[in-house]
Amino acid sequence: MFMWNSRxxxxxxxxxxxxxxxxxxxxxxxxxINLPKDSPLAVASLDLGPSKGTAxxxxxxxxxxASLRLRNLSGKRVKGVxxxxxxxxxxxxxxxxxxxPSLDVAPGDDFPVRIDLRMVRPMSNGAEPLVQVLLDxxxxxxxSFFGENRLxxxxxxxxxxxxxxxxxxHFQQLLEARGTEPLRAEILAAISRQDLRPRVDVQVVRQGxxxxxxxxxxxxxxxxxxxxxxxxxxxxxxxxxxxxAARISGDEAKAPHLEIRNRDSKAIRxxxxxxxxxxxxxQEFFAATVPFDGALAGxxxxxxxxxxTLRVRHTGGSRLVLDSMAGFVNNVEFADGGYWIPSRADxxxxxxxxxxxxxxxxxxxxxxxxxxxLQALVEELRK
Amino acid sequence: MKHPSIEKLALYSGGExxxxxxxxxxxxxHSCAQCQExxxxxxxxxxxxxxxxAEMPGGVQWDRLAAEMRANVRVGIAASEAISSYGxxxxxxxxxxxxxxxTVLTTGFxxxxxxxxxxxxxxxxxxxxxxxxxxxxxxxxxxxxxxxxDGSKGMExxxxxxxxxxxxxxxxxxxxxxxxxxxxxxxxxTVNHVYVE
Numbered sequence: 001m002f003m004w005n006s007r008x009x010x011x012x013x014x015x016x017x018x019x020x021x022x023x024x025x026x027x028x029x030x031x032x033i034n035l036p037k038d039s040p041l042a043v044a045s046l047d048l049g050p051s052k053g054t055a056x057x058x059x060x061x062x063x064x065x066a067s068l069r070l071r072n073l074s075g076k077r078v079k080g081v082x083x084x085x086x087x088x089x090x091x092x093x094x095x096x097x098x099x100x101p102s103l104d105v106a107p108g109d110d111f112p113v114r115i116d117l118r119m120v121r122p123m124s125n126g127a128e129p130l131v132q133v134l135l136d137x138x139x140x141x142x143x144s145f146f147g148e149n150r151l152x153x154x155x156x157x158x159x160x161x162x163x164x165x166x167x168x169x170h171f172q173q174l175l176e177a178r179g180t181e182p183l184r185a186e187i188l189a190a191i192s193r194q195d196l197r198p199r200v201d202v203q204v205v206r207q208g209x210x211x212x213x214x215x216x217x218x219x220x221x222x223x224x225x226x227x228x229x230x231x232x233x234x235x236x237x238x239x240x241x242x243x244x245a246a247r248i249s250g251d252e253a254k255a256p257h258l259e260i261r262n263r264d265s266k267a268i269r270x271x272x273x274x275x276x277x278x279x280x281x282x283q284e285f286f287a288a289t290v291p292f293d294g295a296l297a298g299x300x301x302x303x304x305x306x307x308x309t310l311r312v313r314h315t316g317g318s319r320l321v322l323d324s325m326a327g328f329v330n331n332v333e334f335a336d337g338g339y340w341i342p343s344r345a346d347x348x349x350x351x352x353x354x355x356x357x358x359x360x361x362x363x364x365x366x367x368x369x370x371x372x373x374l375q376a377l378v379e380e381l382r383k
Numbered sequence: 384m385k386h387p388s389i390e391k392l393a394l395y396s397g398g399e400x401x402x403x404x405x406x407x408x409x410x411x412x413h414s415c416a417q418c419q420e421x422x423x424x425x426x427x428x429x430x431x432x433x434x435x436x437a438e439m440p441g442g443v444q445w446d447r448l449a450a451e452m453r454a455n456v457r458v459g460i461a462a463s464e465a466i467s468s469y470g471x472x473x474x475x476x477x478x479x480x481x482x483x484x485x486t487v488l489t490t491g492f493x494x495x496x497x498x499x500x501x502x503x504x505x506x507x508x509x510x511x512x513x514x515x516x517x518x519x520x521x522x523x524x525x526x527x528x529x530x531x532x533d534g535s536k537g538m539e540x541x542x543x544x545x546x547x548x549x550x551x552x553x554x555x556x557x558x559x560x561x562x563x564x565x566x567x568x569x570x571x572x573t574v575n576h577v578y579v580e
Contacts (some may be wrong), residue, residue, distance in 0.1 A: 085540065094520065094531050094538065094577060094578060095577070095580070096529070096540045096575065096576060096577045096578070097575070097576045097577075097578070098540065099575075099576070100571065100572070100573060101572055101574060102571075102572050111571075112571070113573070114543040114544075114573060116528075116542065116543055117538065117539070117540055117541070118528075118530075118538070118539040118540075119537065119539065120536055120537055121538075194550065197551070200552070201523065201524065201525035201526070201552065202524050202525075202560070203523045203554070203560075204521070204522050204523075204554040204555070204556065204558060204559075205519045205521055205522075206519070206556070206557065206558040208519035210521070211519070256556065287553060288555065288556060289553060289554075289555045289556070290556045291556070306556045308558070310554065310556070315526050357563075360563065360572035360574070363550055363570075363572055364565065364570040364571065365570075367565045367566075367567065371567065371568070371570065
């Protein structure tokens, strides 16, 4: 035992010395913000605050806290922005994005966007910036769009804006028709839905085997079963889910496949199916989306097959065991550029209301009520 | 003045010395400014490591790295124990009439065997790694943030300091992970995503 302890101590000392050989990295030039020349937004200010970079051996560990203020140079109100965050040497060309939906920025006004990034990457020769931030897209109040759209920001920002208009209108109508107390009750119900939502962490691997989790059971073998989806139907949805299944094993759901049918006569360009998972304790939560990209003709059918593996665990790390799955149509983009999103009436269904995530606008209005009270919310809705 | 070795100072700093060695060492360190400084440096370095490891980013497969490290240490210990136990039998040998040439020859043979075993073990682990293929890139959405990692490199987009807990997280089967944050002061919503390509 003593020998082993001695070896451990010597190893620890070696590790200590190795870790001791670290050096700060100069962050000037480490972050580059590239906006196109004809961009409707300009950088009004950039504050790197407590950001730090540390070199360890051949790697750089970067802790970036950028507080960016963007100015609306266009003549229209900005409703949403997506910034593309690129760190080329990280994870085989992977990228990130920071989006600010549910905005209402008048021409000439500024608005903040925060980028809080942490990464480990090989040391570069210093010629290239550690992180590049590009403008992927800006959505305006007339639903026009500017940007490269590499991340399909146009679709996502438009869906968020349509959801914002739906929810804002819902609360405004409630206020006008029934007064402040029913509005308060509706906001309290939204708070309750948000607070009661089970808190889970989700992982996804597109292809291949999910690395073994830290809290995986001691044995390798876990019973795998094929589980048929149940469907949460929305009367107004233009797409019907006909059948679906996935393989479930412990905390993992693998290879979901779905059969869908277009009930509308218009062709569909893109749609998104929401997946809700239920664990053996009966808790049900929204965890993932399955997108469909491609042409789905009017009244046509299609099958979605995916090789992805999902893993879900309770926030904090405790393991859960999946039992069943349910699917619902989250949003649809038609080939003619039109969109469908669930109506408030669709979401009034108790189960769907609990599962479908609240829109950014509902979250914003709820936070306004939490922070400043009912009167501030009423003033906001009457703007 | 004769100073103790750096290893012994490291062990003393970590409280790993046996009680009798510790007492001797303590007496020396109390009277030697140079060794006091060394011990203090070891203490600071150990604290720094503890702080740094507490800040290590999520997603890196520490368990696997630790398992590989443990396996390598065990192979090394097994090899050295094999050599030393063989050596002790050899020491008993001359009483039975083994010549020193035979002892050297046998020791050399054992060392060659050990090196062969070591190399073979390394090759096997390389073969297993090759069969397993590259680690898949995992995208993760948690309350703390969204990130992706292939086990050695990774990036993580975290929530703003005003609200570190995501209001909502989800992944997409095309390999992206997203988290929504609401600024407690302004109510502004920020949505972070990572996309695996």
